[in-house]
Amino acid sequence: MVIIRYFEPSDFTEILEIESEAFSEHNPLLYMNFYEMNNDGFLVAEYNEYVIGFVVGYEIPSNEGRIFSLAVKEGFRSMGIGAKLIKAINRIFITRFLQYASLEVRLTNKRAQSLYKRMGFVPCWVQHGYYSDGEDGVVMKKRLTPYSQHFLNNTSKNVLPGKISKIYLDRFI
């Protein structure tokens, strides 16, 4: 069974392995900084006690949650884990009463763009030369407010604005 839970420092090595297989640009220290400064925006997907994916998001001005990084380990892709990580981080943004989720994705990363579109993100503009190798980035955004209203209407007061604990994903693996 796959679960989504908060990052713990003991996950660090596995996060770096997934990060290095997923991205050409690396900045390992960023992940520990994220944990120290923003630990409820750092979620991992766990299967049989192994970390198989992660998402990092944080609050930025303009009432927005920014998804900084999302990756799923090779061999575990196309099973809905990326989508579940996005839903979980959006839920955290909603508990913080943020109105939008946003992210930046490489222009050539059509697979991720298609997943984000399916999750309700809309391409907004292109940031020329955003990445260190000169590639353009596409900024995508999703409005959270209608869902947040739904969430508020359907969630007990004990849950808001507290943290989520674990989201069970046994339907996917």
Ligand SMILES: CC(C)(COP(=O)(O)OP(=O)(O)OC[C@H]1O[C@@H](n2cnc3c(N)ncnc32)[C@H](O)[C@@H]1OP(=O)(O)O)[C@@H](O)C(=O)NCCC(=O)NCCS
């Ligand atoms: C982008 C990424 C995170 C997606 O993760 P994922 O777990 O494969 O995502 P999902 O499984 O939720 O969705 C991916 C595809 O699988 C399909 N899928 C989802 N559940 C499925 C299932 N049970 N069976 C078969 N296919 C399924 C989806 O339709 C989706 O297809 P689409 O992209 O054509 O719409 C992953 O490919 C990755 O780590 N890439 C490298 C890093 C990266 O690019 N990160 C994003 C940077 S912005």
